[in-house]
Amino acid sequence: MVDNSKHASSFRDPSGYIFTEEGVIKRAIFPIYFKQYEALTTSGFFDSLFINKLLIPHSEKSKTGDKIVIQPDHIPFISYPYEWSFNMYKEAALLTLKLQKYSLEKGFSLKDATAFNIAFHEGKAIFIDTLSFDFYQENSPWRAYKQFITHFLGPLVLAHYHGAQSLKLMSNFIDGIPIKMLASMLPFKTKMNPFLYSNIHLLAKFEDKHNEDYKGESKASALSKKGQLNIIQSLYDYIKKLSLKEHSEWGNYYDKTNYSTDAFVEKSAIINSWITNLNTKTLIDVGGNDGTFVRKITTDLQQALVCDIDNNAVDFNYKAIRENKESFITPFVLDVLNPSAAIGFQNKERDSFINRMKDFTPDVTLALAVIHHMSLSGNVTFEMSAQFFASFSKHLVIEFPKRNDSWVQRLLSSKVDFKDYFDWYSLENFETAYAIYFEVIEKKSIANSERVMYLLKPKDVK
């Protein structure tokens, strides 16, 4: 096997590694992990988690004395913790705790608890690191405890006190928010709370005290299984009840737009007919808010990615997905003006938004009511946005609000003296710039509105 197919993020755990073979993701397991793998398989532990849809199912492909190869189910698109909404983050944290409790009951324990072990697939969080389970050692503390705090509890508590934007910190701290910094960012009153005091402030103190013990003089104290289960249960109870303080503004978004009901219906009818004619299976809605337009699509989609800059809108979408038990929508937070970068060692562990999009290659990209924000709030020229959309789209459905649109007027007037600079924001300039990268397949104006819809196909330009 060619070793350079090994996934760039799969080097920390010596139990095995992930690789790609003919476009299919597989996992190799080394003899060092054979005992655990056999025990997890034969005891029915894996099966139980598969049935409960908590761990990504896999099938065994080959088995030799020095390597076992398994193939996990395919996940079309992986979103990262810094792209999750608040409740998505909560679900990921609760899933990790659930798995640790179940593991302890069955004589296993999670050896790590990174947020990157979780993906969102078919409408819910699922654990994807099959080799994270190890044997439980009687009376030993949870090795992944600190990781759980810095990857899950920390970001969630920060989001509670400082807003969901705090979750984005994870894009810089790939191994969790540093515990000392985390403690310092929390308000003083959290020291009065026994749960937060012990799990964050005291942990930070202990870590600080022992981090210079290079000789290994201090010894980790014993912790009964009952004690560890108490920690897990109290973390679960606390996180389950955690909410955001900030008030969401997405809610009345569609009331604020200047869409009459008729125009709204017409817009979704146009989208629907284009989507159907293109026989669309996969799409991305850039700036999809709470998924309203994707839900109006009548064709059966396999996978719809719906992203928005507003964590609350994504969260509302996620709640709707859970309520309606929808499995084809994957929501995530995306700022088109600053999409997630590639991070980690050699900038290869976690892929950039653009690269993941190129792999996903959606049949259709929807950019509804986005262009005026990109152009007027972000100062992104039409040519730049055209180039951006052309880089990953097979087809682009884009809505252009003309200069007289009230939302455009609002954005323009907020520019005050700088307003004149945006004289270039016109339908003619938009069409000219987009013609460099796209050919127009269809163009339709929405009656009783200042908006025009385009169906575009990228040309072969680089």
Next chain:
Amino acid sequence: MHFLYFDPGLGAMIVQAVVAAVAGVVLFSKGLMYKIKTLLGFSKNQEEEMFDDIEIKDQDTENKQ
């Protein structure tokens, strides 16, 4: 056997004894309050919650595909 491929944090290993004790007290007192409230009839109807309980059901062989 443990694979020590990341530092679990020595302080974090030691502090867990204290965290567990605090968690024990918190869980016990919450359980007690719940019992008292139920006895006195204060317990409100459980609202529909977004996330379920921590328990994972064991594999049910009969339901297995």
